[in-house]
Amino acid sequence: MAASARLAAVCASVIIFGFAGFAYYLFSSKNRKLKIETNQSSQDNDDKQEKERSKLAPASPQKTLKRVPSVVGLLSSEEAVVLVGMLATQDNEQLKRVLTTIANGAAFTTNQDLIRDAGGLPLLLFLLESKSKDVQESAANALSNVAVNHKNQIALQDLQCSTVVVKQLNQGENSDSLQLSLLRLLTNLSVSTEWHESLLPALPRLIKYLNPDVRKDLQLQSLKALVNFSCNPDLFMQIITLKVDKSGIIQLLSSEDIDILLRLLTFLSNLATTKNMRKISRKQFLQEGSKESTFGSVMYGKNTEELLSELTYLKSHRDAEISNLAAKVSVNLT
Known part of the structure; x- marks a missing residue:
């Protein structure tokens, strides 16, 4: 073809x-x-x-x-x-x-x-x-x-x-x-879910750009695409099991860039909402956390204190949308 x-x-x-x-x-x-x-x-x-x-x-x-x-x-x-x-x-x-x-x-x-x-x-x-x-x-x-x-x-x-x-x-x-x-x-x-399956091989590249050392415009554009993918519940397991730099995610949550914070929190919120909606057990992520760092282990693994701490701080953020999203993610993680 x-x-x-x-x-x-x-x-x-x-x-x-x-x-x-x-x-x-x-x-x-x-x-x-x-x-x-x-x-x-x-x-x-x-x-x-x-x-x-x-x-x-x-x-x-x-x-x-x-x-x-x-x-x-x-x-x-x-x-x-x-x-x-x-x-x-x-x-x-x-x-x-x-x-x-x-x-x-x-x-x-x-x-x-x-x-x-x-x-x-x-x-x-x-x-x-x-x-x-x-x-x-x-x-x-x-x-x-x-x-x-x-x-x-x-x-x-x-x-x-x-x-x-x-x-x-x-x-x-x-x-x-x-x-x-x-x-x-x-x-x-990726706005249309019809493209998602054929674009999945691009996900690891998007995740690599979730790093504070990467240019902000690349970070933001990658997050915009990831938000589109995370809106598709059928991709939950493919995304949640992707390898990710935990420290990079934590650092991005402390970013001063409003747009980056909004997209990252929206992305995490979409994943957490899908997990709860589909009643996926947290146990598999606890086991996974001991092997490698993935979105599953970062959000639901044994050591989530740093993530929860950043979310707690963001709940009092001056931007109301960021504050609400941080609260929503926190609730869905606990």
């Missing part, structure tokens, strides 16, 4: 780029500002098409892309086709600019639909595996925005997007900025 998806993406790029060339001809005849270079597709018509290209005198790729604003409003279907066609360029700098335009345009639901209809999703997923880390980051940002759309999520599932996202997220040589973009994409995908 993965191989067929990649092949489909390549085929789509060829087809769409040709269509975008035709769209350019139409735009030129109407004196539109948005242009794209055409590609010659038939050997028999080489001379004829060469003459046509010289008559059209299209703008160079650099000039063309300068006419595409980095922030756009609602696109027409023709403009969406042209933008998607531009994804076939081999120039990484130009490609990043097109991806940024698509990411900004995807803030609108209508544009999300148009990008999908123009065949952009397989191309964006293909670029997520680019050899250029900068292109990968730009593609992740674009995908993150177009993914907040139910029909697009269905299409991305068919393209096995989760496999690609997990693979790229688990790459050891990624920069923090690329990881952050991938985490945003993962978070948007």
